Amino acid sequence: xxxxxxxxxxxxxxxxxxVCSATASFAQLPNLDVDDQTxxxxxxxxxxxxxxxxxxTSVSAFGFELTFDANLLQFQSISPGMLLNGxxxxxxxxxxxxxxxxxxxxxxTIRRLPNGDNQVFTIASGATGSLLQLTFRILALPNAxxxxxxxxxVDDIAxxxxxxxxxxxxxxLNLPPVVNAxxxxxxxxPATATLTGMVTDDGLPIPPGTTTVT
Numbered sequence: 381x382x383x384x385x386x387x388x389x390x391x392x393x394x395x396x397x398x399v400c401s402a403t404a405s406f407a408q409l410p411n412l413d414v415d416d417q418t419x420x421x422x423x424x425x426x427x428x429x430x431x432x433x434x435x436x437t438s439v440s441a442f443g444f445e446l447t448f449d450a451n452l453l454q455f456q457s458i459s460p461g462m463l464l465n466g467x468x469x470x471x472x473x474x475x476x477x478x479x480x481x482x483x484x485x486x487x488x489t490i491r492r493l494p495n496g497d498n499q500v501f502t503i504a505s506g507a508t509g510s511l512l513q514l515t516f517r518i519l520a521l522p523n524a525x526x527x528x529x530x531x532x533x534v535d536d537i538a539x540x541x542x543x544x545x546x547x548x549x550x551x552x553l554n555l556p557p558v559v560n561a562x563x564x565x566x567x568x569x570p571a572t573a574t575l576t577g578m579v580t581d582d583g584l585p586i587p588p589g590t591t592t593v594t
Contacts, residue, residue: 414546418552441500444531452518460512461511464503470489522551529544560578
């Protein structure tokens, strides 16, 4: 009987540790993600979309620091995503550069009511969708993937997990050309046949982005 009395507290402590560990792991799941984009020709723009999944809290204001490779990208603008569509979003300090390749972004969304008054718009807890879009100009072509990084999340996204390594600028893949000689034909010699061939290419690498036919 003495052994049973000593085992029960130990079992209760073990179960408590397991529950606390599972709860902590769930709380650390990332909720904020940025999609990957393949590079464009130098001078063109590329748009990254930040998406929030199952928002842990309601969101009416948010802020973060954005870090990127200033040798490859030049920040152009920020615009609201699907979750803020149709609302008047004020992106505060969106062009405040802390250092090359690092800037601050803050946002608050205002809904204009039919009577002309303004009301703070709130994204509901548990919502999923695009939060904002980040536009950059391509300055150089990457030889390997280069990721954006969101740090120092504050306000209503302070408890939102960020997935490191997301938001990558990917180099082009340069797939081989695809050639098609045309439909099959049957002839009787000495008759001749005329083939209508086609070649398609992805236009990569950039430069030269050309296909040579010989």
